[in-house]
Amino acid sequence: MIAVVGHPDLTAPTLALLEEELRRRLASLARAGRAGLVRAGQGLPVVVGRAARAAGLALVTVLPARGGVPEVLTAQDRRAAGELLLLSDQVRLLEYDPTDRDACVGADESLLRSCARLLAVWDGSPSSGRDATAHLVAFARSSGVDVEILWPAGAGRTAPAV
Template sequence: MSTTARDNGAAGGQVPDRGAVSREIAAVGHADLSPRTLALVESAFQERLERLERHVGPGPVTVRCGAGAPLAFGRAASASGRRLIVVVPTHNGVPAMPPRRDRMAAGELLNLADQARLLPYEPNHRDSCVGADERMIAAGGLLLAAWDGSPSNGLDATAHLVAYARARGIPVEIVWPAGAERGAGEAVPAPSVALPAGGTAEPPGARSSRVHCRSVLAGELLDETDEPVVKTYPIVRGTGLPVFGAGFSVTESAPDSVRTFENGVPVRTYGRKRWTGAGGSPRGDGRDPAP
């Protein structure tokens, strides 16, 4: 389906036609957002999705697995009730390990995702990542970009991706709220905390994560995870893959809850056991006690 290029700018402007957003909404942007800007972009993106919902209806949001703008977009899409598709790098058909700076964001995005899309590219190679973004944009009907207007460089290619979409007649909307700024982009701030009924929640920044991914990535994130979630599908595929396909310290988890989808797939949630040392003092390293 052909679309008409229409750049709505940071202020909102015109709304893309229904045909454009009946396809996927691709989202790209800077990875080096400051923690404050990450929250600003998330809020602005959620507002933009709600406006699109009123005018053109729902459409899935697609992001490439990574920190910064993709994480802000993923959180906003989930909060807006949109389907979230996360593009995951693969090597020889097996999910590849993202760079260390992206791993915590990758775990959260995969937990929020309705679908993980496997795509062969090298997550540590800039040009390979740009190629993956181009394929994601070309498959969509609208591009939302967290872009400060700066040109592309050896690390960031957001300007190139905006130009790529415009050149192919794909509508582009820029999301860069007032007060937004670039930062180190190394730390991934904790998601918004919701207070449970009758209880308290951990303060923002407290160690809290959930692994909801596959094999190698799950293994790499296991030592940083407090609550593993395991889905069991009744499918046999070749020799299969290990549940945790990477090295990690020996851990033990305790069953927390089990729920079942309508199609019969069980989802088990586990809590990490924290062993105590001599005298009952906590060891806090999550490992099994010495024999």
């Protein structure tokens, strides 16, 4: 399984750049019989889903749940989750509160434990109170997960890196 994580504030042009780059990278993983894994949300997860579909890579989307019932997402994340559900080969429920940053980080850590590789869309900046990408890269490396960093030339974020 290959997880993909990244900054939540990627610009629209960056997401467009990433879709093609991810499609190329995921195509080689599809030939190896792997599957991609994303946690439902807007932005990068949807781009990963589109790229996985174009590359022929099976996609697993994780939805937050409470008591075995899917959690209500924000309006923007609901729209993104809807598209991801259509692109996915499998959907998993995971117990966590999608409005709690620490719960989301814990969910991502749990998912990384089941992965052989992490593709991280990361500019190298440290984790902040909002963005845990650096933490997830460090967590994956310390857990023995192969990490590949993606930050294409011209990539940018809507919020300044801290």
